[in-house]
Amino acid sequence: MLQYYLTHLKAVFPSLLQGAVVTIEVTALSVLIGAVIGLFVGMGRLARNKLIKSIAAAYVDIIRGTPLMVQVFIIYFGLPNLLLQITGSRVPMDPFVSSVWACSINSGAYVAEIFRAGIQSIERGQMEAARSLGMTHVQAMRYIILPQAFRRVIPPLGNEFIALMKDTSILSVIGVEELMRQGQLYNATTYASFPTFTGIALVYLVMTMTVSRWVAYMERKLSAEGKH
Secondary structure, X not given: OHHHHHHHHHHHHHHHHHHXXXXXXXXXXXXXXXXXXXXXHHHHHOOOOHHHHHHHHHHHHHHHOOOHHHHHHHHHHHHHHHHHHHHOOOOOOOHHHHHHHHHHHHHHHHHHHHHHHHHHOOOHHXXXXXXXXXXXXXXXXXXXXXXXXXXXXXXXXXXXXXXXXXXXXXXXXXXXXXXXXXXXXXXXXXXXXHXXXXXXXXXXXXXXXXXXXXXXXXXXXXXXXXXX
């Protein structure tokens, strides 16, 4: 039994490593793009303009209120169908690109709330002090508020990275050869389910624990710097 397990685990491991690389690529790109989206949406949530505030709030509510898998299907299957109806020509979607955009849009909604909370955690008196020194609202945000908020949102951004990394397992449904898909392909030819899926779990565990340790290190470092 042990020999059977180790033989299949050893055989599937190179494929799982290839899938892990794709998983990390999708996650890193999505969190990076999602951070940009989230920054602007988070600031939009705090805007005084009611229209901007409403649009930002609607984006967050819609994305957070619908499953990531549905969003992936809308972009991978729905958009080409919509474009076909509008233009009359088929526009194929690349699974990897579709995955990155779907995960980025999804991550952007969660990161927006992280940035909103980070900005609101800065004492209001700092904005008032910056304005009293002659800074505009934009200058005060750029030079005083945002640099401090960035330091506070790094730990929750790390947690978002971990959550999204695990959620990318659903991308196997559209054929992206990430970690889960690579395991499914091996299992389809060998039917060695237990070694395959426990192998997938082990690789995910190593990746998430690595990021968790880094997040914990950054929390301690930022906490120590904040005391000086």
